[in-house]
Amino acid sequence: MQYKMVINGKRPLSGSVRAQGAKNAALPVLAASILLKGETLEIRRVPKLHDVFTMADLLRHLGAEVKYQNNTVKISVPDELAWDTPKALVRKMRASSLVLGPLLARTGRAVLPLPGGCAIGSRPIDLHLKGLAKLGADIQLEHGAVQARAKGLKGAKIYLDFPSVGATENIMMAAVFAKGETIIENAAREPEIVNLSEALKAMGCKIDGVGTGTIHLEGVDSLGGTAIDIIPDRIEASTFLLAGAITRGIVTVTGVIPEHLDAIIAKLEEAGIGLEIGEDTVTVKAEEPLKSVSLKTLPYPGFPTDVQPQFTAFMSTTKGTSVIQESVFESRFSHVSELKKMGAQIELQGNTAVVTGTDQLKGAEVRATDLRAGASLVLAGLAAEDETVVYGLGHIWRGYEGFDEKIRNLGGKVQVQLSDENGEPKW
Numbered sequence: 001m002q003y004k005m006v007i008n009g010k011r012p013l014s015g016s017v018r019a020q021g022a023k024n025a026a027l028p029v030l031a032a033s034i035l036l037k038g039e040t041l042e043i044r045r046v047p048k049l050h051d052v053f054t055m056a057d058l059l060r061h062l063g064a065e066v067k068y069q070n071n072t073v074k075i076s077v078p079d080e081l082a083w084d085t086p087k088a089l090v091r092k093m094r095a096s097s098l099v100l101g102p103l104l105a106r107t108g109r110a111v112l113p114l115p116g117g118c119a120i121g122s123r124p125i126d127l128h129l130k131g132l133a134k135l136g137a138d139i140q141l142e143h144g145a146v147q148a149r150a151k152g153l154k155g156a157k158i159y160l161d162f163p164s165v166g167a168t169e170n171i172m173m174a175a176v177f178a179k180g181e182t183i184i185e186n187a188a189r190e191p192e193i194v195n196l197s198e199a200l201k202a203m204g205c206k207i208d209g210v211g212t213g214t215i216h217l218e219g220v221d222s223l224g225g226t227a228i229d230i231i232p233d234r235i236e237a238s239t240f241l242l243a244g245a246i247t248r249g250i251v252t253v254t255g256v257i258p259e260h261l262d263a264i265i266a267k268l269e270e271a272g273i274g275l276e277i278g279e280d281t282v283t284v285k286a287e288e289p290l291k292s293v294s295l296k297t298l299p300y301p302g303f304p305t306d307v308q309p310q311f312t313a314f315m316s317t318t319k320g321t322s323v324i325q326e327s328v329f330e331s332r333f334s335h336v337s338e339l340k341k342m343g344a345q346i347e348l349q350g351n352t353a354v355v356t357g358t359d360q361l362k363g364a365e366v367r368a369t370d371l372r373a374g375a376s377l378v379l380a381g382l383a384a385e386d387e388t389v390v391y392g393l394g395h396i397w398r399g400y401e402g403f404d405e406k407i408r409n410l411g412g413k414v415q416v417q418l419s420d421e422n423g424e425p426k427w
């Protein structure tokens, strides 16, 4: 089933919107439930997203019972778990690779078809596999799948060539029952990893240093069930702040942790956006004149790559020239060709987009090719004159719970409709 979003733009958004639980914290915490044996993990503030449903189906395939009560998920893990993962599910989502570490730790075995994911570069998992091998796992690549075996993992000192979020999470979870101490150097520092470590500690893990570049982990024999709260989604919150900025409105995001938004707040201020920071709220007030600013995406606490497409859309509407460097993924500019259909003036030079602001974006028919590119196109449509149709909403639903409804609550005129490939509505 194909869906499209029809947007009537050029209307300043105003009002407040509550952030969902963080997708990129919920996914690893869901995967961490695999480490339990005959216990239950309760996870609160889990966003209802396609990627979360995929992870839940993966856990069910392994033998766990997964129950939803609104935004709370209860996972009951039996004594025995399967260790093979179905290609159909793994291909849908790169984050499926996050079951590798916990499965290996829990069962001594894991088979994972090499993951798919969205179209943002090759996204290998070599750093994950190198880390697991350092812990003593035997890793083979056979018939397009990772075959991992371990008779008993041993703590090790692991240096990550790049502070990979997924590799840090997988290695942390794999090391939970390893004999002795594991040190992960050049570890990723994202708040979602701190949230995962809070869950692991609540389950009985001994971990220190999460959120710094060096993580220390002492192996334990078993873990117990617990309840954990997922942190607010800083990427979704940033997307709504930028929706306020690009439409020249006044938008407040609530239920957030403002310090997780520091990099975005700094860039919005530099562009001339008025900001009010509360205890768990951030408000943008977008009054002219606004100016173009430049940035380079970096691992946390730098400017997040997951907000780069949305920020590029915003820079298409401000006075001046913005140079946007994407340093985390090798190709994350699929939104640029679509933004140009709307009149954006963007020139790609390798991993850099040179954006010259225009007075007015124009409505057009555009297609989302990945989650954040889709969000970027919706933001541009909200600012553009006339009508914009964004196809490929399935990408957006992977990461944004109730996206169209939240936009309507802010005064945006958006409708989701069925569509077929050539765009005629199907009734």
Ligand code: EPZ
Residues within 6 Å of the ligand: 023, 024, 025, 027, 094, 095, 121, 122, 123, 124, 125, 126, 127, 128, 129, 162, 163, 164, 165, 166, 167, 305, 306, 328, 329, 330, 371, 372, 399
């Ligand atoms: C996580 O992906 C997020 N996904 C991504 O969010 C986010 O863009 C990314 O971190 C960076 O912040 C989840 O948390 C589920 P990485 P992940 O490993 O773990 C290279 C979204 O929009 N790399 O930090 O896959 C990789 O190719 C998604 O919500 C290797 O080369 O990101 C990429 O260029 C998109 N080898 C860079 O590192 C490896 O073994 C960052 O990847 C692993 C990664």
